[in-house]
Amino acid sequence: MVPRTLVLAAFLATATLTGAAAKDFRFAFQSDVSSMDPYNLNEAFSLGIQGNVYEGLTRRDSNLLMQPALATGWQMMEPTRWRFTLRPNVVFHDGRPFTADDVVFSATRVRADGSDLKSRLSSVADVVKVDERTVDFVLRAPNPLLPNEWDTWYILSKGWAEDRNATRPHSAQSKDENFATRNANGTGPFQLASREPDVRSIFTANGTWWDTKTHNLTRVTMTPVAVDATRVAALLSGQIDMAFPIPAQDVARLKANPNTKVLTKPEVRAIFLGLDQSRDELLYSNVKGKNPFKDRRVRLAIYQAIDIQAIRDKVMRGLATPTAMMVGPGVAGFDPDQQRYPFDPLAARKLMDEAGYANGFRITLDCPNDRYNNDEAICQALVPMLARIGITVDLKAIPKVQYFAKIPPPKRDTSFYLLGWTAAGYDSLNTLGALVMCPSDRGAGPFNVGGYCNPEVDRLTVALSQEADQLKRAALTREAWRIVREDVAYLPLHNQILAWGVRSNVDLAQRADDILDWRHITVR
Amino acid sequence: MLASIDRLTPWRPAFWLVTLVALVVVLPGLSPQDPMDSAAIQLADAFTPPSWIASFPFGSDDQGRDILSLLLHGLRLSLGIAALSVGLSLLIGVPLGLIAGWRRGALDSLITRLADIQLTFPAVLLAMLIDGVLRIVLPAAQSGPLAIAVLVVAIGLANWVAFARVVRGSTRVEMAKTYVLAARSLGTGRGGILFRHVMPNIAGPVIVLGTITLGTAIMTEATLSFLGIGLPPTQPSLGALIARGQNFLFSGEWWIAVLPGVTLALLIGLANLAGDRLRRQLGGGAGSGV
Numbered sequence: 124m125v126p127r128t129l130v131l132a133a134f135l136a137t138a139t140l141t142g143a144a145a146k147d148f149r150f151a152f153q154s155d156v157s158s159m160d161p162y163n164l165n166e167a168f169s170l171g172i173q174g175n176v177y178e179g180l181t182r183r184d185s186n187l188l189m190q191p192a193l194a195t196g197w198q199m200m201e202p203t204r205w206r207f208t209l210r211p212n213v214v215f216h217d218g219r220p221f222t223a224d225d226v227v228f229s230a231t232r233v234r235a236d237g238s239d240l241k242s243r244l245s246s247v248a249d250v251v252k253v254d255e256r257t258v259d260f261v262l263r264a265p266n267p268l269l270p271n272e273w274d275t276w277y278i279l280s281k282g283w284a285e286d287r288n289a290t291r292p293h294s295a296q297s298k299d300e301n302f303a304t305r306n307a308n309g310t311g312p313f314q315l316a317s318r319e320p321d322v323r324s325i326f327t328a329n330g331t332w333w334d335t336k337t338h339n340l341t342r343v344t345m346t347p348v349a350v351d352a353t354r355v356a357a358l359l360s361g362q363i364d365m366a367f368p369i370p371a372q373d374v375a376r377l378k379a380n381p382n383t384k385v386l387t388k389p390e391v392r393a394i395f396l397g398l399d400q401s402r403d404e405l406l407y408s409n410v411k412g413k414n415p416f417k418d419r420r421v422r423l424a425i426y427q428a429i430d431i432q433a434i435r436d437k438v439m440r441g442l443a444t445p446t447a448m449m450v451g452p453g454v455a456g457f458d459p460d461q462q463r464y465p466f467d468p469l470a471a472r473k474l475m476d477e478a479g480y481a482n483g484f485r486i487t488l489d490c491p492n493d494r495y496n497n498d499e500a501i502c503q504a505l506v507p508m509l510a511r512i513g514i515t516v517d518l519k520a521i522p523k524v525q526y527f528a529k530i531p532p533p534k535r536d537t538s539f540y541l542l543g544w545t546a547a548g549y550d551s552l553n554t555l556g557a558l559v560m561c562p563s564d565r566g567a568g569p570f571n572v573g574g575y576c577n578p579e580v581d582r583l584t585v586a587l588s589q590e591a592d593q594l595k596r597a598a599l600t601r602e603a604w605r606i607v608r609e610d611v612a613y614l615p616l617h618n619q620i621l622a623w624g625v626r627s628n629v630d631l632a633q634r635a636d637d638i639l640d641w642r643h644i645t646v647r
Numbered sequence: 648m649l650a651s652i653d654r655l656t657p658w659r660p661a662f663w664l665v666t667l668v669a670l671v672v673v674l675p676g677l678s679p680q681d682p683m684d685s686a687a688i689q690l691a692d693a694f695t696p697p698s699w700i701a702s703f704p705f706g707s708d709d710q711g712r713d714i715l716s717l718l719l720h721g722l723r724l725s726l727g728i729a730a731l732s733v734g735l736s737l738l739i740g741v742p743l744g745l746i747a748g749w750r751r752g753a754l755d756s757l758i759t760r761l762a763d764i765q766l767t768f769p770a771v772l773l774a775m776l777i778d779g780v781l782r783i784v785l786p787a788a789q790s791g792p793l794a795i796a797v798l799v800v801a802i803g804l805a806n807w808v809a810f811a812r813v814v815r816g817s818t819r820v821e822m823a824k825t826y827v828l829a830a831r832s833l834g835t836g837r838g839g840i841l842f843r844h845v846m847p848n849i850a851g852p853v854i855v856l857g858t859i860t861l862g863t864a865i866m867t868e869a870t871l872s873f874l875g876i877g878l879p880p881t882q883p884s885l886g887a888l889i890a891r892g893q894n895f896l897f898s899g900e901w902w903i904a905v906l907p908g909v910t911l912a913l914l915i916g917l918a919n920l921a922g923d924r925l926r927r928q929l930g931g932g933a934g935s936g937v
Contacts, residue, residue: 351894372898433690438709492875503710510686518879 146646147342148629150365150639151354154493154523155321155347160303161277162238162292164527165570167392167545170275171638172345175326176216177277177309180207180226181270185632185643187391187453187549189271193221193278193310202265209256213333215280216307216314223252228281228290230260237294239531242557243276243547245566246588267591271548283308296528312336312642313343321347326641339645349493349522358383358624364646365629367639368496369622371440377624386623386633389444391451392545393554394495396505396614398422398538401574405538407487407517415480416538416573422611424474427467428512429505431616438500443617447608449544449554451618453635456551456600461608463615471512483513489530489540492520496619502541532562535572543619544570545636551600555584559607575612667726667917675723678716679704682883688712694895697902706902708888709895714902718910720883725914728798729864733857735803736810741853743807744814745841749822759815762808770805770863771870777801778876794879802867806860813856817849851929858922862915869911885911 156169161177163169174182180194191197194207213221230250233240246269249261260269284290287302307315310333313326326343328336346363348354351370358366359380369377369385377383398416399405405414415421431445447463450456475481490502499520506516516539521529529536546553561576562568583603590596607613621637632643679702680687692711695703705714747758765773778801785793821827822845830840871877872886885907892904 352897355897372895376897437690437693504690507685507688
């Protein structure tokens with residue numbers, strides 16, 4: 124008979140061993156991913172989470188520099204033909220090998236109806252499989268930045284998608300689902316173990332990942348917690364290891380607690396207001412028969428009525444940098460010298476008078492309430508500011524799930540809205556192409572909700588998309604942003620300063636695009 | 648506790664009702680700031696702590712609105728919505744109860760079963776459901792005055808059952824009394840008996856129940872607004888204010904959540920006290936008071 128103490132000792136030893144090896148990481152964001160299907164919604168948070176399970180041909184390191192991922196290298200054969208060499212010996216989570224067929228399939232799928240990421244391959248005319256490990260991309264026109272945004276164009280397994288009847292993406296604007304909505308099969312460092320939308324998703328480390336692992340996690344649990352105070356309380360009590368975003372009012376408290384720390388970093392995203400400038404009559408206003416936002420003076424009046432400093436000090440408590448740009452610092456084309464139109468309610472009133480709206484008008488402002496830091500509070504702060512120039516604002520703040528089904532084209536069911544945008548590829552070209560270019564059937568301006576159109580900006584953007592020379596790119600970008608500011612196409616507000624709350628025993632790299640990359644997490 | 652205070656004070660229930668009405672009519676006019684006039688709100692004033700000597704005696708919220716003014720207007724809104732919804736409950740519940748108590752038979756069974764089924768759902772849940780459905784049917788109800796109407800309908804529909812049951816029971820008792828027999832032998836029609844003779848005799852319990860339901864309705868409105876599905880954020884609602892304030896409890900700005908919470912507790916206590924006193928005065932059997 125084995126002595127009891129020995130059994131106990133052996134049991135304790137195994138317990139300690141597994142305890143040391145099993146590293147759980149639990150975190151909370153303010154909302155859930157829209158879907159596990161990586162073509163469902165072009166939104167940084169969802170793409171960021173999916174990027175731990177799926178991988179693109181390229182990826183970004185923690186400093187946002189581009190690295191090869193599923194492609195080991197690429198070269199421009201001619202200006203309109205790029206050749207990508209694929210990484211050998213990569214397998215999907217279900218065991219299927221990664222081949223050129225998967226890349227061709229994913230290129231078709233990402234451009235299919237229902238995909239929100241068509242823009243990733245908008246310049247690509249044809250995708251040709253050369254052999255099992257080589258794929259050629261044939262372009263409509265030269266595009267020197269081709270792979271820049273491909274860190275968030277994830278590759279799906281052709282065989283898996285076909286077996287599971289998920290060959291077509293489903294749109295965030297519809298309630299349709301397919302197998303890929305709640306299941307995932309990527310090549311990434313983590314695989315989806317279980318998913319309950321809006322409750323909890325559990326991921327486990329992928330033991331057969333092709334790359335050397337830089338994390339020490341075995342399991343990751345993602346729990347959406349919408350209420351700021353609850354998220355902070357969960358972090359303080361140790362129920363979770365990491366929470367973001369941290370509301371500005373709680374930063375000091377988390378810093379003071381010995382078990383928690385706060386990481387801050389200026390974010391590349393720009394938060395801005397958009398105005399419907401294309402419809403002849405606004406959907407949600409008491410002005411009938413004409414659209415006041417077509418008048419630059421009205422747009423400028425709203426711009427100048429916004430006390431951005433008060434929003435920074437009171438709503439954001441310093442965790443924001445007011446900006447005049449639609450792109451954030453770190454994005455190619457960001458110009459720190461571009462000045463905001465000054466806050467001047469008197470000038471704004473005068474502009475309203477000149478435009479013929481001395482008595483003001485009524486307008487509905489659409490706003491998400493769980494997407495950006497203090498989004499609803501920002502919108503609410505705008506109500507009195509605009510009231511002082513005669514504009515009565517009806518505020519409609521809704522969760523992002525409903526918001527992103529309502530605001531983007533084709534619905535564009537808004538007259539006045541708040542949105543944030545991170546330039547994918549970290550080049551102004553993405554923002555200009557998605558938000559500023561005149562919307563067209565060819566896929567230009569997919570997020571240009573307000574329908575701002577200026578042929579000159581379109582011309583500059585097209586030229587920029589084909590220009591390889593850095594100096595000329597900078598000049599084109601500068602000119603395009605100058606016109607956008609001159610036209611008051613959008614009303615930029617600020618760049619958020621990211622605040623992540625982390626338990627002291629966790630080390631992680633904070634990316635400036637607010638994406639939590641689990642590859643860089645270690646738990647002590 | 649409120650009941651024992653009530654026992655110590657020799658005041659009449661009328662006093663409590665007058666207090667409630669005064670809260671609704673007089674106080675908002677005295678508020679230092681009009682929270683509905685958004686042009687008067689300065690973001691720079693946000694997060695001012697309560698201080699008796701400053702311009703914000705109860706402090707200001709995260710948008711720079713005066714909490715005292717918000718409370719006074721919020722009280723009016725809460726009481727108004729609650730009163731209207733109790734009115735709606737009365738309009739539905741009393742006739743249905745009268746009919747059920749008078750007709751018996753299939754119609755009685757139908758009404759009582761309907762009431763029983765509805766009773767299996769908590770009132771707040773039901774109000775949420777009605778609120779949600781109405782908002783889908785009427786997209787304009789997301790903001791503006793229609794949002795208030797939707798709330799009134801949602802809360803009113805959720806609370807009619809209690810009235811129907813009390814009225815039905817009382818009607819059956821009254822119908823068996825001799826004055827009904829006397830009226831009948833004088834040739835009075837059934838409608839006349841029901842509305843001219845029976846209804847005044849069952850008014851007591853209904854009034855008492857109405858006052859007590861007022862407290863429940865106030866709480867339901869606050870709950871819905873707290874959950875963010877009641878009034879739009881620009882309306883001064885006690886529930887919405889508590890929800891907003893709880894985000895700042897950790898960071899030391901306690902007054903944004905605590906002061907509306909205390910106000911809400913006092914208001915519901917007052918409504919219940921009034922109901923309790925009325926019950927003793929009118930001798931109604933409905934409700935057990937606080």
